[in-house]
Amino acid sequence: MIRLYPEQLSVQLQQGLRGCYLFCGNDPLLLQESQDTIRHTAQRQGFTEYFSIILDGHTEWENIFTLCQARSLFACRQILLLIFPDSGLTTLMSQQLIRLTALLHPDILLLLRANKLTKAQQNSAWYKALSQNAVFVSCQTPDQTQLPRWINNRAQNMKLDIDAAAIPLLCHCYEGNLLALSQMLQKLSLLYPNGRLTLLHVEQMVNDVAHFTPYHWLDALLTGVSGRTWHILQKLQQEEEPPVILLRVLQPDLLLLLTLKRNMEQVPLCNLFEQHKVWQNRRNIMTEALQRLSLSQIQQAVHLLAQIEIELKHDYGQSIWSRLETLSMLLCGAALPESFLDVH
Incomplete structure (x- = not known):
């Protein structure tokens, strides 16, 4: 299974859409942006129907299986998002996922979303069955050591040139709160359309809205x-x-x-x-x-x-x-x- 960060998705998608994408993490911004990136790419390739299902003890698995089997000359290509429970998969869910993997075909794009996966789950039969044609996207909120890289990548994608001295300040004020950090970078890009952000520019704008546990x-x-x-x-x-x-x-x-x-x-x-x-x-x-x-x-x-x-x-x-x-x-x-x- 290919493993990458959300900002690497666009490059991977240029190489071709895979059959399954597994989003794993707890960051709302990264999860949503990753899903949107894949959905927009898939829509351009004819995946016009979208189904989102939260897995729990009442999930109608037979309906999911029927959805995957409903192939005809005029059927639309479909995106199927399965959201794992916060407590993790039950034994029954794992068994049903194994059955689901056997029903997948090129007109079904499977998206899976989980807060985290244990080592046992990554060694499970359903995970191994999907691995050949799947991408694992790490959507965990970047920690203190990873956040400067995220800011640099984000700034480059937004055509922003940020002083190196301003990046630690952004990390200090927005650690654990990517949504607020993304909004601040967007605000700075509007205020300084030439894309050049000095430490003084950032100091005048930032608020300490870091979120910690x-x-x-x-x-x-x-x-x-x-x-x-x-x-x-x-x-x-x-x-x-x-x-x-x-x-x-x-x-x-x-x-x-x-x-x-x-x-x-x-x-x-x-x-x-x-x-x-x-x-x-x-x-x-x-x-x-x-x-x-x-x-x-x-x-x-x-x-x-x-x-x-x-x-x-x-x-x-x-x-x-x-x-x-x-x-x-x-x-x-x-x-x-x-x-x-x-x-x-």
């Missing part, structure tokens, strides 16, 4: 970038994210760090990662944190986390944002007063 905060903590950590924490507080969720997100990784740190001198880190089932895409960031933080710092953070949880048990309604700020400072390497460093 507690997992962004966790990754910032592990990398130790204090400014980014502080920014994310402030945004989460402004958006009224329940602070207890941040504690629940941090706790397992912090306890894992403590275990790894205690054992990494006796056991190779790669073996510890395997033993504790640390996913491959998390190993670099965990290694970075282990190299940066001392055993004492990790112990202090665990102690402070336990203190915060005890305080919440006594008074669940109290604000713990200031304590989360202190915890963030500690994990980013800041020196704290003695009152915070008394580990029992």
Whole structure:
């Protein structure tokens, strides 16, 4: 199966329309734009009918199969979009998809949309059956490292020439919010029709509408970038994210760090990662944190986390944002007063 990003779709489509496109990710803008790009191309090739079905326990699969079998000399070419449930496919759905793959033909363009696919699903019979003539389009919101590439590609497609210094500012203000970022680039292109955007132009226009989850905060903590950590924490507080969720997100990784740190001198880190089932895409960031933080710092953070949880048990309604700020400072390497460093 071909794998690509949404901005690469146009080039692929010039090489020919495939029989199936699988959109996988959570970004509304990327999902919608990818679908629209393929639909417009397909319509020019005679795919004039469009059916969209959300899969659930009540899906009438026989109707879908009948749709695929209804071929005649005068039948229209059809686009069929199947939207997977957020919870993933059931065993029955997977079985029905296998049956569906056997019914596909050149007059049916199959589009599949899923928030994510597990490794098991990518090894499933239906996935393998589609792989020979399918394209996997990653529609995951670009993270901090990928966003500059996305902005550069977007700007080039819009014939915009953005100062290199302005791109980090756009990343800072719009991370996690591609729709708002796309709208801002469109606004800038209208205000500056010559396409030349300086840092000053961008500074005058941008708004801080970045959208973060507690997992962004966790990754910032592990990398130790204090400014980014502080920014994310402030945004989460402004958006009224329940602070207890941040504690629940941090706790397992912090306890894992403590275990790894205690054992990494006796056991190779790669073996510890395997033993504790640390996913491959998390190993670099965990290694970075282990190299940066001392055993004492990790112990202090665990102690402070336990203190915060005890305080919440006594008074669940109290604000713990200031304590989360202190915890963030500690994990980013800041020196704290003695009152915070008394580990029992």
